[in-house]
Amino acid sequence: MKKIITEESDNLTRLNKFISHNSNYSRREADKLIEDGRVTINNKPVTDMSIKVSEKDTVRIGKKLIKEDKNKMYTVIIYNKPKGELVTKKDPEGRRVIFDSLDKKFKHFIPVGRLDYASEGLVLLTDSVDVANKLMHSNLERIYKLKVNGFITPNVEEAMLHGLTLEDARAGGHEKSKITSMTFEPFIAYQIISNDRKYSKIKVGLSEGKNRELRRFFGHFGLDILDLKRFEFGGISLNNLPTGKSRYLTKDEYKDLRLFLNSDE
Known part of the structure; x- marks a missing residue:
């Protein structure tokens, strides 16, 4: 036995x-x-x-x-999540989840990572546990566009360039979260689109996807994120996919994904 x-x-x-x-x-x-x-x-x-x-x-x-059938072919889709949906199968509080919008044939698919209730944009889903795990734990670039309620100061830029360790990372986190401290790796890249005391817009690239990472990072500097949208993950982009809609990967996207999955990274 x-x-x-x-x-x-x-x-x-x-x-x-x-x-x-x-x-x-x-x-x-x-x-x-x-x-x-x-x-x-x-x-x-x-x-x-x-x-x-x-x-x-x-x-x-x-x-x-x-049991997982390791011999089956895997499928990956992109969903453009709107604000006001949770990336989970069911919510005990009865809030809307992404599977309320997705076609029923995708009900067994696994989300690759999370976007919080107030965030929007690209969510990858797959019917393969192995693919989901490899993508979730990869250092593939995730690209976001943000709107914050204040200046992007030199201190913020310094932290984006060199990383940041916070013993108290509760600002920007969910009130019920048990996570209190967090280490932020240097951003892969960033571009300040506009910078003003009322609000600023910035485009950032990260290599990880921790719990409310961006909200905690900017919250440390007293900046609330007013809008957050992920539009690219590992070179896979939303392009013109409408909000609330999904699509399959293209042949080229599947080719790039297979190269990544078969690599030693």
Whole structure:
């Protein structure tokens, strides 16, 4: 009989994440299934929310096998998220989520990273856990356009150029967030489009996607982000995709994606 794996390694995935990525259940629903004792690993019931599994483990919900088909072809789509939608499958507060707008055939797709409720722009989604993980944990450039309520000062530019470590990074974070400190890598690039004491516009390129990273970064300098839009991820761009609409990757975008996935990066 296989041993239930609990020690962490590069090939382990948290159980609720594994279930949500390979079924129609959200992570919250997966947590409830685990809590209720309906999930087994290698035929043993589990109720530990922190447990992790590998591709060698057998995961079931009741009698239903939950397994990733690694031989299937993957699909990636782009969605132009409007403000006022959450990047999740379901919201316990009943707020609108991206899957309320997306075609039902994409209901099992996995979002690559997040954009918060008040932000808009490019969200990649895929039916492959492996592709989603590689993109989420990559250093591919994410490009945003921002509008803030004040000057982009030399201190802000210095931090964008050289990075920043904050013991208190709560400004700009969600009030319920447990994240209090954060390290910001130097921005890949930035362009100040306009700079004024009332509001300024700036275009920035990042190599990571931490929790409300830009809102926390500029919040440290007393700047609230009034508008935030992501329009490019790893060379894949919104182009003229209307807000609230989705599209498949083009042949050239798939070609570039395959080159990235097959690289040693």
